[in-house]
Amino acid sequence: MFLQWPGREAVLRVPIEGQDREAEETLAEAAEILSLLNAAHRAVQQGGRGAERLPPAARGRTPGTCHPHRAGRHLRSAGRDFRLRQCRPRGGRAARVSLAPMTPAAPPSFAQAVTERTRRLQTRLCVGLDPRSGTYRDAAHLRSHTLDVLEATAPYAACVKPQLAFFEALGLPGFTLLEEVCAAARTLGLPVILDGKRGDIGSTAEAYAQGWLSGPHAGDALTVNPFLGFETLTPFVGAARANGGAIFVLVKTSNPDQADLQGSGISERVAAEVARLGETEGGEYASVGAVVGATHPADLGHFRALMPRALLLLPGLGAQGATPDDLAAAFHPGGTGALASASRAVQYALGLDVTASREAARRLRDGLNGALR
Numbered sequence: 001m002f003l004q005w006p007g008r009e010a011v012l013r014v015p016i017e018g019q020d021r022e023a024e025e026t027l028a029e030a031a032e033i034l035s036l037l038n039a040a041h042r043a044v045q046q047g048g049r050g051a052e053r054l055p056p057a058a059r060g061r062t063p064g065t066c067h068p069h070r071a072g073r074h075l076r077s078a079g080r081d082f083r084l085r086q087c088r089p090r091g092g093r094a095a096r097v098s099l100a101p102m103t104p105a106a107p108p109s110f111a112q113a114v115t116e117r118t119r120r121l122q123t124r125l126c127v128g129l130d131p132r133s134g135t136y137r138d139a140a141h142l143r144s145h146t147l148d149v150l151e152a153t154a155p156y157a158a159c160v161k162p163q164l165a166f167f168e169a170l171g172l173p174g175f176t177l178l179e180e181v182c183a184a185a186r187t188l189g190l191p192v193i194l195d196g197k198r199g200d201i202g203s204t205a206e207a208y209a210q211g212w213l214s215g216p217h218a219g220d221a222l223t224v225n226p227f228l229g230f231e232t233l234t235p236f237v238g239a240a241r242a243n244g245g246a247i248f249v250l251v252k253t254s255n256p257d258q259a260d261l262q263g264s265g266i267s268e269r270v271a272a273e274v275a276r277l278g279e280t281e282g283g284e285y286a287s288v289g290a291v292v293g294a295t296h297p298a299d300l301g302h303f304r305a306l307m308p309r310a311l312l313l314l315p316g317l318g319a320q321g322a323t324p325d326d327l328a329a330a331f332h333p334g335g336t337g338a339l340a341s342a343s344r345a346v347q348y349a350l351g352l353d354v355t356a357s358r359e360a361a362r363r364l365r366d367g368l369n370g371a372l373r
């Protein structure tokens, strides 16, 4: 077992013995080494030599890289987290150390992260990334424009939604780009919804769920097609819950032809299942959300009421004709609970002009905020 002391540049590893008393014992040892490191550091700063005073566990490290210990500092020991209450050197080779155990904070779930971002940045916009290969000179151009649009629009976005079809169409390089997009989104603090509309018999759905919610190309959330029956949702729900992710189940899609199959109460049956799956979960919003087209403004309040704890993904803003003013009924008071999505209207707002994409995202964010006032 090891204690790690994460300094700015050095990680000090000290062997730990014992279980319960490990905090006192280990930190006493660590503090001793730190106190020696600090003494050595001071000696080096004063022009002397100090490294030879280090105990074997600390030898070989640059004394100048040690980090002074501070109350409040976070320590990780054998997978447990502690906060340093006090670390007082006592004489040359001893120190008194006092630790408070910490319960490590679980990373926020998709629903928490996206809702927190909505509140903090006042944005309900989901930026869709649908890179169309015919639009670009070559693969490098497609890549750079896609990443540029992501970066330029991030300040106005609650989340980003790459549509898998456009990446799959590029073959293997598309998967590499998707990974880059997901990594860049995470660096920008943007939760990622992968729009894959997956769904299959349960055993195959398990592989989809593994691939898109926990595999190397995974997003934080995935759109899911319930057409095969509710059994198809089970692996996706399991993977989303296990990974702090989410799924968005197609309830009423944005296209006019949805009526062919989604009329006659079908959307309501799916909505009831979405609500049922979410009702056992704690938290403000459940991990099971719903896709409801922004192109159905008259139905948004209805579906909001049927799935009170579901996040609603509202595609169809912009190119499919929906406007921010159409969407207020999908939100809860306070302006949370829904994400309005636009792809072409942002990514190709004015050809390949990235500044125009940025402005389009800003206008849509402002429009959505205005509609909620």
Ligand SMILES: O=C(O)c1cc(=O)[nH]c(=O)n1[C@@H]1O[C@H](COP(=O)(O)O)[C@@H](O)[C@H]1O
Residues within 6 Å of the ligand: 128, 130, 161, 163, 195, 197, 223, 252, 253, 254, 255, 291, 292, 293, 315, 316, 317, 318, 319, 320, 341, 342, 343, 344, 345
């Ligand atoms: O799940 C989706 O994102 C989705 C559901 C739906 O009902 N309608 C719909 O258009 N979408 C996706 O949302 C995006 C809409 O693109 P734009 O019309 O360019 O904004 C496309 O990637 C669609 O695949």
